[in-house]
Amino acid sequence: MAETAAPFLPRALRGSPWVFHVGTSGCNNCDIEIADCLTPRFDVERFGVRLVGSPRHADVLLVSGPVSLACRRPLQETWLDMPSPRAALLVGACACSMGGYRDAYGVAGPADRVLREVEPGARIAYVPGCPPKPETIIAGLVRLLEAP
Amino acid sequence: MADPSAPSVIEIGPFHPLLEEPVGFSLTVEGERVVAIEARMDYIHKGLERLAQERTYDMVPILLERICGICSVTHSVCFCHAVEDLLGVAIPPRAAYVRTILGEIERLHSHLLWVGLAGHFIGYNTVFMWAWKYREPVCDLFEMLTGHRQNSAMPLVGGVRRDLPVEHFPAARRILDELEGQVERLTAAVLDDPVLAARLGGVGVLTAAQALDYGVVGPTARASGLDTDVRRDEPYGAYGEVEWKVVTRPGGDVLSKAVVRLLEIPESIRILRQCMDRMPPGPIDLGLLHVPPGEGIGRYEAPRGEDVHYVRSDGTNMPARLKVRAPSFVNIPSFRASCLGAPLADVMITLAACDPCYSCTERAVALLAPGGGPAAGVPGLLEASRRRTLEVARELGRRPAPGPGPDRWEG
Numbered sequence: 001m002a003e004t005a006a007p008f009l010p011r012a013l014r015g016s017p018w019v020f021h022v023g024t025s026g027c028n029n030c031d032i033e034i035a036d037c038l039t040p041r042f043d044v045e046r047f048g049v050r051l052v053g054s055p056r057h058a059d060v061l062l063v064s065g066p067v068s069l070a071c072r073r074p075l076q077e078t079w080l081d082m083p084s085p086r087a088a089l090l091v092g093a094c095a096c097s098m099g100g101y102r103d104a105y106g107v108a109g110p111a112d113r114v115l116r117e118v119e120p121g122a123r124i125a126y127v128p129g130c131p132p133k134p135e136t137i138i139a140g141l142v143r144l145l146e147a148p
Numbered sequence: 149m150a151d152p153s154a155p156s157v158i159e160i161g162p163f164h165p166l167l168e169e170p171v172g173f174s175l176t177v178e179g180e181r182v183v184a185i186e187a188r189m190d191y192i193h194k195g196l197e198r199l200a201q202e203r204t205y206d207m208v209p210i211l212l213e214r215i216c217g218i219c220s221v222t223h224s225v226c227f228c229h230a231v232e233d234l235l236g237v238a239i240p241p242r243a244a245y246v247r248t249i250l251g252e253i254e255r256l257h258s259h260l261l262w263v264g265l266a267g268h269f270i271g272y273n274t275v276f277m278w279a280w281k282y283r284e285p286v287c288d289l290f291e292m293l294t295g296h297r298q299n300s301a302m303p304l305v306g307g308v309r310r311d312l313p314v315e316h317f318p319a320a321r322r323i324l325d326e327l328e329g330q331v332e333r334l335t336a337a338v339l340d341d342p343v344l345a346a347r348l349g350g351v352g353v354l355t356a357a358q359a360l361d362y363g364v365v366g367p368t369a370r371a372s373g374l375d376t377d378v379r380r381d382e383p384y385g386a387y388g389e390v391e392w393k394v395v396t397r398p399g400g401d402v403l404s405k406a407v408v409r410l411l412e413i414p415e416s417i418r419i420l421r422q423c424m425d426r427m428p429p430g431p432i433d434l435g436l437l438h439v440p441p442g443e444g445i446g447r448y449e450a451p452r453g454e455d456v457h458y459v460r461s462d463g464t465n466m467p468a469r470l471k472v473r474a475p476s477f478v479n480i481p482s483f484r485a486s487c488l489g490a491p492l493a494d495v496m497i498t499l500a501a502c503d504p505c506y507s508c509t510e511r512a513v514a515l516l517a518p519g520g521g522p523a524a525g526v527p528g529l530l531e532a533s534r535r536r537t538l539e540v541a542r543e544l545g546r547r548p549a550p551g552p553g554p555d556r557w558e559g
């Protein structure tokens with residue numbers, strides 16, 4: 001019988017993941033939908049998901065938007081500031097694949113490539129959509145937490 | 149020990165829990181007072197104007213929706229206005245109504261979003277949660293009518309891509325009825341709250357003269373007593389045919405800006421109701437196939453103020469040049485007048501009061517020489533810009549008007 005691998009994050013963190021949000025040069029919409037998750041209709045704080053003010057307190061990094069040239073270093077530094085085990089949730093088509101900005105001269109790449117430049121094995125989940133609905137973002141977070 | 153009275157510099161950003169977008173500020177403070185502000189706003193620059201020059205006229209509005217998530221209708225419709233100005237055509241009346249409806253729903257959700265964020269900035273999270281709760285039905289409304297919560301992909305040069313589902317209008321009206329009562333309560337609660345009045349009244353004042361000087365637009369200007377609104381001054385869409393009024397306030401402080409935005413919400417609801425009642429029948433698209441060489445300018449009253457797009461065509465199926473002047477571009481610099489000398493605690497809310505949208509604004513980059521420092525400097529850039537204008541004028545077979553001499557800019 002195949003053993004089910006234990007989820008990546010320890011149980012204590014899975015119960016109440018603290019997230020830090022980084023908007024890397026997106027169009028705002030993804031950021032607003034993330035903020036929407038925190039407001040009364042969706043209210044993920046019920047489940048212990050808290051938006052924190054410093055990457056040093058966070059378990060999960062929410063990234064939205066393509067990574068512009070100017071944002072690349074700050075994003076990598078933010079990632080390295082987070083304690084391990086850490087994971088990233090890329091919200092929106094831009095963060096996953098640069099979306100409509102693919103051919104623009106000012107983008108450094110999709111967020112997963114930028115993060116893997118500093119940590120090749122970084123743990124990353126993708127939520128596609130432009131912007132993804134709040135329900136989708138929450139579902140993506142749950143999948144990230146439960147995945148082995 | 150450092151001299152306690154010496155100015156110190158506080159760096160904020162680029163990733164800051166209060167701000168959704170990456171932007172860097174460095175505030176120089178003397179004690180509590182802010183004496184200088186430098187903003188670094190290039191984190192969002194992606195090169196969108198250039199990208200638009202590689203997209204066909206049909207694709208550009210969809211790309212421009214992604215300039216800014218909040219003003220998605222604004223930028224795409226403004227681009228359409230510019231191309232329609234170039235062509236000298238008027239869109240079918242039904243398309244004008246559809247655009248107006250989309251634009252007003254956008255204004256509703258943008259203003260509610262701002263009210264919530266303003267509450268958040270002053271640490272009054274009740275207002276934040278409250279306003280965003282009421283914003284949800286507006287997003288539902290947009291989804292009901294267009295299929296998406298923010299990006300409709302509807303505007304098209306010469307009309308709109310799809311018609312609105314008229315069968316959903318009764319449900320839309322119900323949402324608006326409910327929203328009207330909710331916003332009324334929210335407005336009353338915000339205006340009657342002595343804490344908010346004391347916290348926001350008299351903070352970050354931008355006088356009418358300063359507002360004129362900085363050329364601010366939209367609610368920022370209207371809260372300083374300037375009676376300006378593109379929707380009335382140069383009516384487009386259905387604004388010439390419906391009844392509504394421009395809201396102004398003389399105060400110029402943050403409270404006035406909040407009041408102007410809150411009072412614009414019922415006006416938008418009024419416009420929406422009338423548009424839904426009077427939707428004329430007919431085609432929704434001109435079916436344009438070709439854009440001849442020429443240039444056009446589009447104006448549009450975004451939730452944040454007047455948006456201007458400039459389009460030049462060389463007869464191909466893609467714009468030869470697109471220039472976007474977003475309202476935040478003129479609104480943001482006004483913080484020099486309203487923030488300097490203010491206590492540190494008031495700076496964030498004063499900055500937020502003009503509803504800055506950095507992703508709309510960051511359309512330019514400065515070129516840095518290898519050792520740091522600007523590659524060209526202001527005179528060099530101006531000279532390059534002047535040369536380019538001459539080239540363009542020659543291409544178009546025109547003679548540009550003589551510009552201001554260099555002495556006016558340097559210094």
Ligand code: SF4
Binds near residue numbers: 064100129
């Ligand atoms: S995925 Fe879409 S909504 Fe999100 S930042 Fe990119 S363009 Fe904006």
